[in-house]
Amino acid sequence: MSRLIVVSNRVSVPNSQGAAGAQGGLAVALNAALREHRGIWFGWSGQETEEFTGHLDMQRNDDVTTATIDLEPQDIDEYYNGYANRTLWPLFHYRIDLTEYDRSFGEGYQRVNNRFADSVLPLIEPDDLVWVHDYHLLPLGSLLRAKGVTNRIGLFLHTPWPPARLLVSLPNHEQLVTSMLQYDLIGFQTHEWLESFLHYIEKELGLTINPDGSIDYEGRNVQAQAFPIGIDFDEFVEGAQSAAAREAHDRLRASAGDRKMLIGVDRLDYSKGLGERFDSFGRFLTDNPEMAKDVVLLQIAPPSRELVASYQQIRHDLERKAGHINGAHADVAWVPIRYVNRGYPRDELAGFYRAADIGIVTPLRDGMNLVAKEYVAAQDPDNPGVLILSQFAGAALQMADALLVNPHSAEDVSEAIKRALAMPLAERKRRHKALLKSVREENVARWREDFVNALYSKEKVA
Ligand code: GDG
Numbered sequence: 001m002s003r004l005i006v007v008s009n010r011v012s013v014p015n016s017q018g019a020a021g022a023q024g025g026l027a028v029a030l031n032a033a034l035r036e037h038r039g040i041w042f043g044w045s046g047q048e049t050e051e052f053t054g055h056l057d058m059q060r061n062d063d064v065t066t067a068t069i070d071l072e073p074q075d076i077d078e079y080y081n082g083y084a085n086r087t088l089w090p091l092f093h094y095r096i097d098l099t100e101y102d103r104s105f106g107e108g109y110q111r112v113n114n115r116f117a118d119s120v121l122p123l124i125e126p127d128d129l130v131w132v133h134d135y136h137l138l139p140l141g142s143l144l145r146a147k148g149v150t151n152r153i154g155l156f157l158h159t160p161w162p163p164a165r166l167l168v169s170l171p172n173h174e175q176l177v178t179s180m181l182q183y184d185l186i187g188f189q190t191h192e193w194l195e196s197f198l199h200y201i202e203k204e205l206g207l208t209i210n211p212d213g214s215i216d217y218e219g220r221n222v223q224a225q226a227f228p229i230g231i232d233f234d235e236f237v238e239g240a241q242s243a244a245a246r247e248a249h250d251r252l253r254a255s256a257g258d259r260k261m262l263i264g265v266d267r268l269d270y271s272k273g274l275g276e277r278f279d280s281f282g283r284f285l286t287d288n289p290e291m292a293k294d295v296v297l298l299q300i301a302p303p304s305r306e307l308v309a310s311y312q313q314i315r316h317d318l319e320r321k322a323g324h325i326n327g328a329h330a331d332v333a334w335v336p337i338r339y340v341n342r343g344y345p346r347d348e349l350a351g352f353y354r355a356a357d358i359g360i361v362t363p364l365r366d367g368m369n370l371v372a373k374e375y376v377a378a379q380d381p382d383n384p385g386v387l388i389l390s391q392f393a394g395a396a397l398q399m400a401d402a403l404l405v406n407p408h409s410a411e412d413v414s415e416a417i418k419r420a421l422a423m424p425l426a427e428r429k430r431r432h433k434a435l436l437k438s439v440r441e442e443n444v445a446r447w448r449e450d451f452v453n454a455l456y457s458k459e460k461v462a
Helices: 025-036 073-092 103-123 140-146 173-180 191-203 233-240 243-256 274-287 309-329 346-355 370-378 410-422 425-441 444-456
Strands: 004-010 039-048 057-061 064-071 129-133 152-156 185-188 214-217 220-226 260-265 295-300 337-340 358-361 386-390 403-405
Touching (some): 025 039, 025 064, 064 073, 140 152, 185 444, 191 220, 233 346, 233 370, 260 274, 260 346, 295 346, 403 410
Parallel strands (some): 152 185, 260 295, 358 386, 386 403
Antiparallel strands (some): 214 220
């Protein structure tokens, strides 16, 4: 078995108390993957340094070795808060209205990718597989090739891939995408994102796609493929049965009394459709006054990327919206929206999911969405809740037995809430059984094995 070197923007290993706080989807998935593979996880420490030295901080944590570097404030501004989160993230989530193009961002992105390449280089041994993650590091493979790395290198993109018509609004888009053709394998969450990528390659770069989805470029062959990510099912179910989960479940149920509860859990991000969700819930309350006092929406939304203006704006907008809806509908003993800006330990989260009659997951765009899968995994199979899921989440392609909705339509979502509340037990069980099967089988171990095996089977560069 080849050793695995994982490279991602941030390295985040749970401590022995478990992963308290808002661990992003990527961190959750990679921890599960790395526990079984001997290898190294390389990335940014999250710390600032006045001057970049390239010093590697190596640590061994259970079965995972981590190697991290610190970055300069200017790197963090231009690469992380700049090109990654002000340019690529909004663009890849179809939000050209929020996409900022600044030359210094592009320069910072290249500089930091070079710093990553220089720093990880001495860790790479001849037979290692190198697995790069996400939109922060798209050019890393080509920079490693330029430094003589002939190992197999793969990239997995956790976000959507936008339609060619949007992508061409990015200055230097050809250069960015062409640099990706130095990978041996490029993985996407779904066929939809894969097809957008291949369409761009054909239309904008004029290259031919081979019948197996691979592309020949400059004497190399790069494979592009879909690998839908899943959750660590066994770990999550075990957590859902823990004492902490049971206690969280009972606490939340007791606080809701006989009311039905909806739960949303999302990083505070405009792609997650939180404002539209609040509006839809408000619409439900207005349209169904006879049911309104019997339901409550719990929205857990730990803040993220707080230095980026569009994230400050969404936080502000949501506070106003929640206040407005609560003001219009609340009475002395009841508020319809409980809006919580903090993270909870994973086990507690599992207890909250289980306590909720409806899981409401309505992103406007999402590469996959793991919350939808966690909600299903946490349910009591004898009395499961109902999942309402956006048709624009990658997860919708695997989860046809959820109530699929258009998150832009308050009417559609409001009707789905009504339908979910009235759904007979037999239908809930039938839908849950089908969803559970896919969440159990298409889990994170399967995702990792499929990706690593596909990367391993590529020929090494001569
Ligand atoms: C990106 C892509 C793709 C959330 N709040 C708390 C908490 N979380 C955890 C959830 C879940 C994870 O964070 C979020 O994962 P998602 O998949 O929903 O979304 P992103 O963070 O945007 O992830 C996404 C993913 O990468 C993986 O490829 O699915 O499309 O955007 O696991 O449970 N965890 C804890 N407390 C919280 O309060 N402990």
